[in-house]
Amino acid sequence: MEHQPYRLAEEFDRFLGDPDDPGEVFSHARCVELDDKEEFPADICRRFQEWGLPEQYVPVEYGGRLRDYEQVLQLVRAVARRDLTCAIGHGKTYLGGVCVWVAGSAEQGARLGAEIMAGVPVSLGLTERAHGSDLLAGDVRTDDKAADTEGHWLVSGEKWLINNATRGSVLALLTRTRPDGGPRGFSVLLVDKRELDEDTYRHLPKIRTHGIRGADISGIAFDGARVPRGALVGAEGAGLEIVLKALQLTRTMCAALSLGAADHGLRLGLDFAEERELYGRRLIDLPQARQVLAGAAADVLLHEAVALVAARAVQTQTAELGVTSAVTKYLLPTGTDQVLADLTGLLGARAFLKGVYAGGRFQKVARDHRIVGLFDGNTLVNLNSLVNQFRSLARGFRRGTGDTAGADAACDLTAPLPPLDPARLTLVTRHGSGVMAGLAASVDEITRRAEQNPVIGPVAAAARRLLDVTTAVHAEMEEYQGVLTEVPPAAFEVARRYTLCWAGAACLGLWTHSTDHFGDDPGTGELWRDGRWLHTALDRLLVRLGEPAAAGEETYEELLGALRAARSSGRLFSLLPQRLPERQPVRTGAAAVESERTSC
């Protein structure tokens, strides 16, 4: 069955051309070169503009094409698969706009939407040098004592480590508008640098970075900049609330960056194993190499499943996005860093060298991806946010409450998505997680299917074990449910386990609700049939939860076969079909013939 978000991503990818062709604007060779020179990929971003990518960042109500977040996920993933600097440097404009989509007026939304679609870069100014993730300590402020505050805010202070602070023309700025206002002392101002007196602001130098070296990570300092009163987004004093809601959206969408990086890394690892030959044996024929590749492949599909459910849940269970986004923003970056670390073991020195294998792209993607776990709410911030919600999550699980209908719709890929209603975003998930509350029903469903089809038996057994562990994890959460200050390390560990259980519940939900629609595809159908991708996903999660393995070598061998078949037939290795614009690798020998045959 066709799935629209993948179709459009495929079309976009085709427009961008074959990345292996150095003559293309958005080629691998060009990205490596720009990274070496630490240059912003401006020419590549113009290609995105030509295709209309910025329209996908603007909600339809403001004149753009953003209707389903699942679509943005796949488009940004396609960019990230080639280069994270481009994905982050360009996708940042979405981040800059999102406060307005969440809380701005219709007029503000329409005006900003038009700017974004015209190619104006927009940025989001949150962090400051002295305060890191502590937004409430921000010093960028308005000065109410100045003479002409009637028509303007007078903004002073410095934002630092801001993506596109220099390139961006418009900046959504978290500003302290009331010195003693506590969490109500902040407002979001949509500052248009083009309207400011040039003497009242300056850019801070580009910061040199370990990864995404071409990105514009810099800062901006204001000194009495006159910002019109109309720049206020939402209510005065609502800034922190707006930003925390906006971050729920952006943290979920960060999954696209991790998915793309993993697609790229897995491709490089597979190609290397297929091509590398020592002493008459190819790397791909060695059991250790096969195990690493199959494990990475299992993780890639697991992450894709979680991201699919999470991106759909943005619209189907918006009120639980505080949990969904924290789980996703923790799990995908850390899980993808691990995939890249595992593949590093496979590539050996080639993972480290520049210019020896594949233009040094592997060391680049591994470096570039490191930022994803750091920005937009780091790993600990996300786990901490889950610990803060342990009380309601444990209570919800005990009672079986949460938005289960919304979770079901997120898991059924054929279900139409309702439009996003930003008013339903909330800082606290009140009644637990609908994804978790639906776990028991999914386990019943797969158990029922296993009675009809005994091949699924081991998958159903793994699902039952996941339910047991999930129940135990919620009991552990009850022990820490009073912990709201000075969170002990053990509570972070419980939160980590919670994210693994949530991921398992999402995978089971996705498989049980969607497998009947996707098992027939000639390419990706075999991943769905007999619960194959689900089997390895549950195995990976259970092992990380400290449980015995749930899938044997033969299951992983089948997955490896599917990975090789996808590569040799020009498909993305993914849960749903998508063709890639790359030319086919030319391979000799029996294995290549064999994998060609499997793809038919």
Next chain:
Amino acid sequence: MPVPTTGHTTESLTTWLAERIALYLKRQPAEIDPDVPLAEYGLDSVAALSLCGDIEDDFDLVIEPTAAWDYPTVHALAGHLVEELAAEAAKDGGA
């Protein structure tokens, strides 16, 4: 079991809130001065949002998570809850 929504006073709610916040902060309820902002006890702004879940659970009253930002002391929050409970009771009575 939800506590019945009638008969709450600022005083009874002050006691309830002080107990709950003491639990969060691992302190004795007597240590919580109802007129001192909760932030000064180390209850950060994000943690304070969790109060709404307990309030809903014990009083069957849905309040904005940010109520603790708008009413930053135990006294202020108790006053807000009394008003909200009264409004809720009036609505139920009229229905």
